Amino acid sequence: xxxxxxxxxxxxxxxxxxxxxxxxxxxxxxxxxxxxxxxxxxxxxxxxxxxxxxxxxxxxxxxxxxxxxxxxxxxxxxxxxxxxxxxxxxxxxxxxxxxxxxxxxxxxxxxxxxx
Amino acid sequence: xxxxxxxxxxxxxxxxxxxxxxxxxxxxxxxxxxxxxxxxxxxxxxxxxxxxxxxxxxxxxxxxxxxxxxxxxxxxxxxxxxxxxxxxxxxxxxxxxxxxxxxxxxxxxxxxxxxxx
Numbered sequence: 068x069x070x071x072x073x074x075x076x077x078x079x080x081x082x083x084x085x086x087x088x089x090x091x092x093x094x095x096x097x098x099x100x101x102x103x104x105x106x107x108x109x110x111x112x113x114x115x116x117x118x119x120x121x122x123x124x125x126x127x128x129x130x131x132x133x134x135x136x137x138x139x140x141x142x143x144x145x146x147x148x149x150x151x152x153x154x155x156x157x158x159x160x161x162x163x164x165x166x167x168x169x170x171x172x173x174x175x176x177x178x179x180x181x182x
Numbered sequence: 183x184x185x186x187x188x189x190x191x192x193x194x195x196x197x198x199x200x201x202x203x204x205x206x207x208x209x210x211x212x213x214x215x216x217x218x219x220x221x222x223x224x225x226x227x228x229x230x231x232x233x234x235x236x237x238x239x240x241x242x243x244x245x246x247x248x249x250x251x252x253x254x255x256x257x258x259x260x261x262x263x264x265x266x267x268x269x270x271x272x273x274x275x276x277x278x279x280x281x282x283x284x285x286x287x288x289x290x291x292x293x294x295x296x297x298x299x
Contacts, residue, residue, distance in 0.1 A: 100286070102287075102289075107191075107291050108291060109186075109188075109273060109289035109290050109291045109292055110273070110275075110287070110289040111289070112286055112287070115286065125286065155225060157227060159287075170229060170232055171217075171229075171277075171287055172229075173219075173226070173227040173229075175225065175226045176225045176226060176227070178225070
């Protein structure tokens with residue numbers, strides 16, 4: 068079954084404590100990205116990756132890091148979380164390709180609260 | 183600038199009523215793709231439809247239908263004979279074919295649909 072898997076699904080953490088949200092896809096997709104969802108703002112892209120070792124900033128990259136060492140994995144790292152990073156996070160993947168408009172598959176979401 | 187506008191924040195209907203969700207988009211690309219996603223209370227995003235800019239044919243899938251009009255830059259979504267299970271947040275999204283936006287989805291703010299029995 069085609070899947071994008073995120074972990075953890077739910078997390079409460081404290082300000083400044085580094086955390087990583089993992090993301091893995093089993094569809095051999097080239098393109099992966101992270102979004103955050105906030106009320107009234109929809110989903111906004113944090114970072115994206117077009118392939119292994121190729122990553123770039125999205126619209127709201129401040130406070131986040133990513134890496135793409137393997138095609139299937141794209142972890143999101145919060146080096147020093149702050150309360151304004153409390154949000155619902157989605158990992159996504161697609162076949163990619165310029166202008167391809169391929170369907171984008173989303174993980175189930177990770178609810179992160181920073182206190 | 184907001185590229186996808188969903189002006190309706192919340193729509194409340196009684197079961198069996200029809201409900202139409204508006205989506206207006208903005209792009210300079212001639213090639214682009216439009217999507218609708220459903221987000222039930224459990225939080226996951228459920229893909230509903232993808233439409234490319236060259237295909238203005240309306241589509242119907244069960245109780246769902248979509249009206250794409252390039253002349254007004256709109257991609258509206260109608261749920262016919264709504265059911266309680268349709269209660270969710272619905273997002274319209276745009277993917278542009280230009281290099282800078284490769285693979286990126288730009289979402290509207292979402293419309294909360296509440297269907298009461």
